[in-house]
Every structure is written in structure tokens, then in C-alpha cells.
Amino acid sequence: MKKVVAAIIAFLFFVMFVSILNSDSKSLMGIPKFGEVNLAERVSSRYISKSVSEDAGEIIYGETNNAESGSANMVTSIVVNYRSFDTLGEVTVLFIATTGVAILIGGGKRQRLAISVNPILKISARIIVALLLVFGVYVFTHGHLTPGGGFPGGTIIAASTLLMLVVEDDKRVSKLLKFLEGSMGFLYVVIGIAGLIITGSFLQNFLPTGTIGNLFSAGIAPVVYSIIGLKVGAELSGLLDDFFAEEEEK
Amino acid sequence: MIQYFSVMLIAVGIYGLLSQKNLVKLVVSLNIAELGVNLFIVSLGYVAEGKIPILSPIVNSSSMNFVDPLPQALVLTAIVIGVAVTALALSLVLKVKESYGTIELDEIRGDNS
């Protein structure tokens, strides 16, 4: 009985939502047809042409200097520059969730796995961990030039931690990770406050933006993404470590 | 089409949340629903014949046709928030298992009058 009611509710939701899917028309605004979005009506057109404050003309890779956000990856320019406050909030959500996990199941001894690990696996895992760390750092430092950025980069670093935790039976992560996590978060807020003091708006970009396409460009974007990458890596590693902790004695 | 598919995913997630009793299945249904939401958001940004919004040596001018980058930025945030909440949910399930010995809601409610 309950499943029937649930199925009816889910179906009603489906019908209600699908009915508005192609609702755009000349006189009334609605959801446009799939693929026929007119970007000029949306705020994104100014993000793409990097002309939010003033008209910048055409942006050319490798040639334009001191453009508005200076980042070749437009999604990065939105995440770290135009809507950086949302990213600060997102980092905070991840932070408080990992703190919550630490409150609930953290501490205690390491749980042992049921199967023992082959020595070949242990040795080759270390090589893979080294490669993963290098790749993770590459992803978050090049966040303004290639797809990726702080969050995937940090996750790759955490994957290397997971590999080490699974392969080594008694290792736990270092206490230094908590310090890294906290200080990186605090540094992000400090950058915001520095923007407030130097330029008058919280989280405003105060570094020069350079040439589009260079590694050292885009103002505070690579700095912030590196901070986020290290923070997320440390955070998720701590999270994985908490899940490996033993149950508390009641 | 992908928009219909993503709305169907959300509907499947809602069905799961309303009908399942196992705590882990509830977390999985939540994830399915969030997956549907994220897919729908990204699909709103699709421009036919649009390029990825990254300038590179081959796509080197801002006057070409790009897909909408803003929904992608929103989904970035939404995915991370979803991961964080799932981690917290699973640790709560672990604590419930520790105390009640079971993760089925009817058995827990049976103990707890």
C-alpha cells in the first residue's frame, strides 16, 4: 500500500515537472527548449566575454592582458572570482560535515581488515600513490587553464590516502592534516578580508590578472584553488581515516 | 531526451525515499535524486553547437559559441554538498547500527515504542 502511494506521488511529481519543460515563448519567459538557449538573455554572456564591469572586446587566448578575471577556464572564473562567496560556503559545508563525522565516529584505534595484503601490492601501491599525488597537485594548480580545479584535485589526493589506508593495515593519517585543513580554510577567509581591506569588497580580486593562458595569471584564482585543493585533500583524507576507526566500547 | 531522463531519476529518488525502510537504501535514494537534480541543472545550460567554455590554443576567442558555464559552476557546488551530506548520513547510520543493532526502520521502531 505504501509503495503504491509513493509511486503515485513520484509519478505526479514527474508529470508536474515535465509539463513545464518546453515553456519558453515570445511573450512569457519559461524553460527554453533543450539546446536552444539564448545566452544573451542570461548573466552568463557577460561572464563569457569577461565584460561585467566594462566592455572588454574580444578575448584572445595567449594575447589578452589584464582581462577581468584573467582565467582561460570560464567556469573557474565564475567559481573563484565572480561567485567566490558560494565557493567559500561550499568549502564550509564540506568542513562542517567532516567535523561532524569526526565528532560521531572519530578517534579510537584502527580497524583491521579481514584479508591480508600481498607484498607486491604494498610496494606497487606506493608508486601509484606518488603518481596520484603529482596528478592531484597538477589538477588543482592548473584549475584556471584546464578542466578540474580545487575539488577534483583534492579528491585525487584523498584517493591516494585511501589506497594507502587500504593497503597498510595499521597506518593512520597524521595529526598534521587537521592543522592543514584548518589553516587553509582560515587562509581563504583571510584572503577575503584582505580583499575587503585593500579594495573595499569582501573576496575581491586584488592581484594582477596577467595574460590569459599563462600559469601565473588570473589573479587570486590559482592561489584560491591551491588552498581549496590542499584543504579538500586533507579533509577527505581525515574523513576516510575516521571511517576506518574502530567502534567505541559501550 | 536527457531532461526527461533526469526528471525521471528525481522521481525514482522520491519513490525510494517514500517507500524504503532500510537506512542505507534511503541514503542511496537521496543520492539518486540529487544526481537527477544535478543532471537537470547541467542540461539547462546546453547550447546546440556550443563549445566547452575553456579558452585554449584551438578555441581561442571569446566570440565563438559556448555552452552556459554558470549551471556548471552551480553543479560543482551541489555535488560537493551532496558528498558531504552523504558522508554525515553514513556516519549516523554507523552509530544507529552500533546502538540498535539493525538498520531497518521497522525493527528499530519495534524496539522503541
Add this chain to the structure above:
Amino acid sequence: MNPVWLIALPLGLAFLGIFAGKFSKVFLWISSIINVTLSFFIFNGNGIESYIIGGWAPPYGINLVVNDITRLFLLTINIIFLLALMTTSAEVIKKPEKNSIAFMLSLAAVNGILLTGDLFNLFVFLEISAVAAYIMASSGTEAVSKLASFKYLILGSIASSFYLLGVVVIYASTGTLNMADVVSKVTSMNPDVLLVAGLLMIVGLGVETKLFPFNGWAPDVYANASGRSSTILASVLPIAMISAFLRIIVFMINSGKLNELTIILGVITAVVGEILAFSQKRMKKMLAYSSIAQAGIILTMIGIGSSKSLIGASMLVLNNGFGKLLLFSVASQIMLVVGSDNIDDISGIGRKSPLLSLLFGAGALTIAGMPLFFGFRSKLYIISATIDKSAWIPAIILITAAIEATYYFRWLFNLVKPYAKLSEKRTPIPFGLALAGLIAVFIIIIFGILPQSSLDFFNKIGDLSVQLGNSPMGVM
């Protein structure tokens, strides 16, 4: 005075708290005290101010909007938070350093919810506040608090996803995420699309504001969380959530059908809440259902949206904040001393600490709307606001008020009646509870008896009503 400090300061100190050990408890007090002082400065502003974040003008960037409602709510939220810290300082929590981080982030998030002028930014702050609330909800000593927190988590997360869906539907239609910008474009939106987006947002915000039928999480969470957590969850968070509901559903979307739906659901919430509160045997559960009922009345007023009903709603939400602060603090103190809050186990405990009975009595009387207290004034406004609208809403509100008064008096008399088992020896209550409790009692009495002319800031709130043709979200 840039209000971003209200958010940035607790946020920064919370990040430091993870490795600062004993200092994180100090950070919690520092951030709360500084927030109260800053909100006094912000209270002295005028008109509708907009502060830009990131240096990009809205709608391309995010901005913080401060109007008269925001100033009043900011001040009271920060004051109530500090008082809640003071009244529950005697409680011993496990892992206090990490729990202080959750409280600091909750403080930052509720300030962010009140201030932000951007739809997606509101989503992010709602999530921060929600995750902090899940952690606070699971902090109880019994195992059932973890289960209650899990139920809350599942409901809250799917609600946030619905809210996000509503936001992107509005983005796909209007092309912007800024609230003030959407207000100017919402009239040219397809009305069906607006209805669906509004419904999604009502579901999303309804879970947090305890609207029927989404409030199933509230009784178990409020009843089983630790003392400080349940006090903050019941007194501080509703102010922020109701403000978010007001701005999004009434100020921004402003659809006649959705306002009617809010009124209907609000009335049902109030009636169901009062009826269920009547039969409860545990004090915290009774208070939880009472909170649900209060939220229902407030949301009904918000749905009506006239100038008087807005004033009544803001008065009621502040009255609920101070009243629930007192009631939950007393409940947590009783739990600490007696070990239970069952109506039979705590009979007569008020005789051992008269101050405790005073605090409980003040809280109960102001929520029940007795004269001399602020609650009476808010009930007067509400009755006069709803009489214009229709005949049966004030009747229902009077009935719920009668039920409320009955069960609150029953609990109050139970506290003070002489009981043979307990000795008549006086037991002192903690200093923090006494001091903060008396401050709260002073506030609700002062605002109950001051002449109307000195409550100018409430009249300014009435001017923000959309029905007067004003735009309370300001212009970009």
C-alpha cells in the same frame, strides 16, 4: 559597517577551531559577543542598503541586502544566540571543541541567510545551517538522537534539492540569480512555470520552517538533542528560516495562489501542533509541538502579507525566539538536575528553585500571549490583521491560543505544586542561566508594556509590505 563581518568572523574562527584545542570554546564566545556588538551598529542604519561581495555589481555578483526587517532580525538573532550560550553553559558536552565549531558555523550561517541577496547563495547558507543543525541534533546522550538526526538529514537534504530545482527553474526562465532582479522579471514569467518553481521552493523552505506536512522531524529532534543544541535550534534557527520564507515566497515570487496555499498550510500546522502539544508527557516534546504551532501561525501571517500581518508576524517570531529560549533553557536545566523531563518526574521542582519557575513562567506566559508580556501585543496585532482577511482565521487562532494557554498553565502549575517526594531545600541555578534568563524576561516585559509610539522599528517593517506597492528587496 559592512555586514559581511557578521559572517566572516565566526567563519574564520571556526576554521581555526579545528586545531586550536581548548581555544575553540573561547572562539565561540568571542565571535558571539563581537557579532552582538556589530549588529547594534548595523541596527542604526536606514533604508535599504546593498553591500557588494567580490567587487562585481549584482546581478553578475553576489550582494548582501539590509532592510528594516533584516536589521531587527540580525540584532535579535545575535542577542538570542549569545543568551542561549549563557543559559546552557553549565552543560557538559562530549568533544566540546568540535561541537563549538558547529555552533560557530550555525551562527555564521543564520547571519548569512538573513543577509544574502542571491538565490544560490541562500541555498549554500541553508546547507551550512542545515548540516550544523544535523550535528546539533545528534548531540543528545541517548541513541534515539542519532536516529532523529538521520530522519532530519534525509528530509532536509531532499528539501534543499527541491529548493535548488526551484532556483534553476527560475534561472532558466529569467536568466538571473539575484533576488531583486528576479522581482523585476517575475511578472513576465509563464505563470505555470512560476507556480511550479514556487511549489518546489515552498517544499524546500517548508521543511526547515516546520510547515505541515514536512515537520515530522521536529518533535524527535527537539526532544532528544542536548540542552544547548535544542535551545539554539528552537529559538535562533526559526527566525532565519522564516525570514528566508518571507523573502522568497512572499516578497520575490508573490503569487496569489502560493500565498493562499501558505495560509492554508499554516493554519493546519498551527491546529495540528496545538492539539498534539496538549497530550505530551515530556516537556521538550511539548515545547517542540508548541514551536511547530507557532511556526504555523507565523507562516499564516506571512501568507496574508498585509502591512499589519507582517508586523504581527515579526513580533511573533521574535516573541517565539525569546520565549523558547527561556523554556528550553529551563528544560535543559531540569534534565541536568533530575535526569528526565517527564511531567510526573519533575513535579514540584519549581519550589526548589523559584528563579527557575519565574523563567519558565515568563516564557510560558509570553508564548501563550498573556497581558504584560510581548506575546500579548503580538497576538493583538495578529487578530486585528486577520479580521480584515476573513472570519474563520481569527477564530482558529483564538481556539489555538486557548489550547496553548491550557497546557502551558498545566505545566506551570505542575512545576510549582508541593510534592512530598522532593525536599523543600532550595537548589541554586547556574549563574549564566540566571543572568541571561533575567535579561530575556526583562526584554519581553519591556516590549510588552512600552507605548506603541516607541516601537517605531516595527512600523517601518509594516511599510515593507508588497501590497503597498513597495519593493522590499530593493533595486540592484
